[in-house]
Amino acid sequence: MRYGGNTSCVEVRFGNQLYIFDCGTGFRLLGHQLEADAKASGKPIYAHVFVSHFHWDHIQGMPFFRPLYGMPPNHFVFHSSGRTRQLKQVMEEQMAAPYFPVGLNEMKAQREFYDIEEGKTDLGDGSKMKTMWLNHPQGCLGFRLETNEGTLVYATDNEPGDEKFDKAVRKLAEGADLLIYDAQYLPEEYAARRRGWGHSHWREAVNVVMESGAKELLLFHHDPDHDDALIDKVVTEARNYYPKVRAAAEGMEVKL
Numbered sequence: 001m002r003y004g005g006n007t008s009c010v011e012v013r014f015g016n017q018l019y020i021f022d023c024g025t026g027f028r029l030l031g032h033q034l035e036a037d038a039k040a041s042g043k044p045i046y047a048h049v050f051v052s053h054f055h056w057d058h059i060q061g062m063p064f065f066r067p068l069y070g071m072p073p074n075h076f077v078f079h080s081s082g083r084t085r086q087l088k089q090v091m092e093e094q095m096a097a098p099y100f101p102v103g104l105n106e107m108k109a110q111r112e113f114y115d116i117e118e119g120k121t122d123l124g125d126g127s128k129m130k131t132m133w134l135n136h137p138q139g140c141l142g143f144r145l146e147t148n149e150g151t152l153v154y155a156t157d158n159e160p161g162d163e164k165f166d167k168a169v170r171k172l173a174e175g176a177d178l179l180i181y182d183a184q185y186l187p188e189e190y191a192a193r194r195r196g197w198g199h200s201h202w203r204e205a206v207n208v209v210m211e212s213g214a215k216e217l218l219l220f221h222h223d224p225d226h227d228d229a230l231i232d233k234v235v236t237e238a239r240n241y242y243p244k245v246r247a248a249a250e251g252m253e254v255k256l
Helices: 026-041 087-094 163-173 187-193 202-212 228-239
Strands: 010-014 017-021 046-050 075-080 110-115 119-122 128-134 140-147 150-155 178-182 217-220 245-247
Touching: 010 140, 017 026, 087 110, 128 163, 140 163, 150 163, 163 202, 178 202, 187 202, 202 217, 202 228, 217 228, 228 245
Parallel strands: 017 046, 046 075, 075 110, 150 178, 178 217, 217 245
Antiparallel strands: 010 017, 119 128, 128 140, 140 150
């Protein structure tokens, strides 16, 4: 109840730019906030949306994101890998009968779709986005956003133990001001029955932040069976190894 129950969605603001990482159920509440902001300012919503992969908990909020149903000039630029499917196709399929009452054609906002893979992209606003593949079934992209106000790394859904991916995620997080990292399981849960499921644990998260030189760690993607008290305990234990550790919580704001 304190940390929150919505699935993955992170909003990042840099100057006048709005970036959104993943479209889990938190995307619905973000839509309400953005509509209120747009009404107050009299300005339309313009955002870049980066989708790490297409598992349910990262796309569930799309059909419930109200700004997509508004008429132009709301404008959304979606970035995702087309390795398995194109994002527009994924959106069409999740809203097709018998899963949803209205189709994708009801979304009237302007939408653009860009296919991204590993590499670095200049976003044209003084910031750069670097992407790397993480170790997750069907793949998952990790993102490094570099701006003149700071560097943020969003690396959710990553399983340790593969030398190539372990090295890549540390390179992605190198020197970042904030690392948002997968810590779904307890180390003993992972070792006993969660190998191969594509997720990490808090002890590995601490290893990544310490070995990459990132400044602060935000534990992310909590297991829905872990209550607030357990997550509090995880944070306390993690701080025995690295002091700047917090657990992601609904509505949390972090300034770089």
